[in-house]
Amino acid sequence: MAQFDDYVVVAAIDLGTTFSSWACSFRHEYKKNPKDIKAIICRAWNSGENISEKASTAILVKEDGQTLDSFGYDAENKYAQFAEDEAEELHTWYYFWRFKMLLYNRKISSKMTLESVNGKVLPALKVFALAIGYLKNDLLEEVGTKMVDIIEAGRIRWVLTVPAIWDESAKQFMREAAVEAGIPNDQLTLALEPEVASLYCNTIPVEITVGGDVLPFHGGTKYIIIDAGGGTIDITVHEVIGDGTLNEICRPNGGNWGGTAVDKAFEIFMRELVGSSVYDEFKKTDLDDYLSMLRDFERKKRNTEPDKNQTVTMRLPQSLNKLFNENAHANLSGSIQVKGVKATSDKLRLDPDIMKGFFKVALEELGEHLKSLFGDGSLDGIDTILLVGGFSESKMLQTYVKNMLPNKRFIVPSEAGLAVLKGAVLFGHNPSAIGHRICRFTYGVKTSVTFVTGKHREDKRKKVGNEDLCVDIFDIHVHKGQSVKLNEKQAPIQYKPQKREQNTIGFELYSSTDCIPVYVTDDGCRKLGKITVNVLGQTKDDNTVEVSLMFGGTEIQVEARDKKTGKSTNTKIDFIDKNEL
Structure with missing residues (x-):
């Protein structure tokens, strides 16, 4: 296998909550001009109505649960056609749509499953692997004539984007899915979405939407990045260093307030308008009309502006009207009692305030978060905010944030919708472009120490042989808010196996929201995963192991050094629970 630096092409995959795509560029073109964004090859997708810069995140899997039939708009249209034709495949195949948010803010398990639209279930890892595999194969097919020898030699550096606010188990899950999709593990790196979007903005001239000025990214420039995607909004703060690298000066934060939160508000509205039973039946029996309605809403959503006061007219599916009539024994047009909403046999008309109201929850959640972020004074003096990601193109979002922070x-x-994808390509060419990161949590391992009366809690005392130990100690390796450098090892901490005959030492890695936790059972502590370190030395008198953790990259790494022999080994942290569902 080629060395990681012996690459010819960087290939980036952005599997988004709502939309996905890939991009790539050749190393020789990047070296010739790192700022030539036009050298980045991006996929263009046919949505059936126009050419789109991204495809819908949807996959259609055949009855065997192993074979991917189609992806993106093709998958949407084909499954909708099954619904219209009442085809057998509607019930025997698997259709998954907008599934990425499954990994947000939850415990990840290897046995986790995903339920398809028709209620059938597949392993979540398989679903993600099929989606990533399609994008990988599509990229290789599109540019394959130039890359035959490169592919055979394994000289591709793959980059897979993930939200910065995801935890380590979700990152590991994405890596495992990519490996199952056929991407070699040693050719793959994960990229944090707001970071690479920042790198994109740092690389090209960036124009302000009003005025057309250009912001120079010189040494000392500090700015906030708000990456507003379909599922999450990630926020971080960067400073440009003199050598052009970027330092993170605020730990990544954010929440699930992306564009799908607006879609969710619309669906809640429709459910209340026609009744839950009618709406559920509509989704189940008239999938083609349901998807068509959501696409229509997506177009209206993109065109909604705070200063526009025109009535919004959407197509009202006749199938929904018919279902309402059958259940309520009345026409929908004559039954609506909601102010600002009117219906005809085939149209739904909404007053502008109704349409704008669908943004309310998402924007207010973001607003409250921004208030708390600026409230402690740590961001004083930073007056520039970059808005990137597909949702950032919404005038509703732009205006809300500008009004909230008028002096920025x-x-x-x-x-802006391609900032993450193109930035991921740039990151693949130059992974050291992000020099420092800020730890989101305090990280350490669970260990035991000699019990000291008066210092340790009595309920933590445990007799091991002839010694009283204090168990559940949180042995800190790095503190919350600490700045960590790329690939910089933290000071090693020594550990010894409890039994001399042990040839491995097992650790449990924990995080804490507290800066100085004492016990792993304290509030705010969370078990992240397991570390297994080989005891390399064979002597019985000294089998001490020095463990160093590295936090400066997008994934946590571990190095263990046998004190007796001086030999070092890198080991893997397993963040995914292998037992729980």
Whole structure:
């Protein structure tokens, strides 16, 4: 296998909550001009109505649960056609749509499953692997004529994007899915979405949406990045260093307030309008009309602006009207009692305030978070905010944030929806572009120490042989808020196996929201995963192991050094629970 630095092409995959795509560029073109964004090859997708810069995140899997039939708009249209034709495949195949948020803010298990639209279930890892595999194969097919020898030699550096606010288990899950999809583990790196979007903005001239000025990214420039995607909004703060690298000066934060939160509000509205039973039946029996309605809403959502006061007219599926009539024994047009809402046999008309109201929850959640972020004074003096990601193109979002922070300078770069994808390609060429990161949590391992009366809690005392030990100690390796450098090892901490005959030492890695936790059972502590370190030395008198954790990359790494022999080994942290569902 080629060395990681012996690559010819960087290939980036952005599997988003709502939309996905890939991009790539050749190393020789990047080295010739690192700022030539036009050298990045991006996939264009046919949505059936126009050419789109991204495809819908949807996959259609055949009855065997192993074979991917189609992806994106093709999958949407084919499954909708099954519904219209009442085909057998509607019930025997698997259709998954907008499934990425399954990994947000939850415990990840290897046995986790995903339920398809028709209620059938597949392993979640399989679903993600099929989606990533499609994007990988599509990329290789599109540019394959130039890459035959490169592919055979394994000289591709793959980059897979993930939200910065995801935990380590979700990152590991994405890596395992990519490996199952056929991407070699040693050719793959994960990229944090707001970071690479920042790198994109740092690389090209960025124009302000009002005024057309250009922001120079010189040494000392500090700015906030709000990456507003379909599922999450990730926020971080960067400073440009003199050598052009970026330092993170605020730990990543955010929440699930992306564009799908607006879609969710619309669906709640429709459910209340026609009744839960009618709406559920509509989704189940008239999938083609349901998907068509959501696409229509997506177009209206993109065009909604705070200063526009025109009535919004959407197509009202006749199948929904018919279902309402059958259940309520009345026409929908004559039954609506909601102010600002009117219906005809085939149209739904909404007053502008109704349409704008669908944004309310998402924007207010973001607003409250921004208030708390600016409230402690740590961001004083930073007056520039970059808005990137597909949802950042919404005038509703732009205006809300600008009104909330009127003294800030706002920038929405050209191709804001592609900032993450193109930035991931740039990151693949230059992974050291992010020099320092800020730890989101305090990290350490669970260990035991000699019990000291008066210092340790009595309920933590445990007799091991002839010694009283204090168990559940949180042995800190790095503190919350600490700045960590890329690939910089933290100070090693020594550990010894409890029994001399042990040839491995097992550790449990924990995180804490507290800066200085004492016990792993304290509030705010969470078990992240397991570390197994080989005891390399064979002597019985000294089998001490020095463990160093590295936090500066997008994934936590571990190095263990046998004190007796001086030999070092890298080991893997397993963040995914292998037992729980």
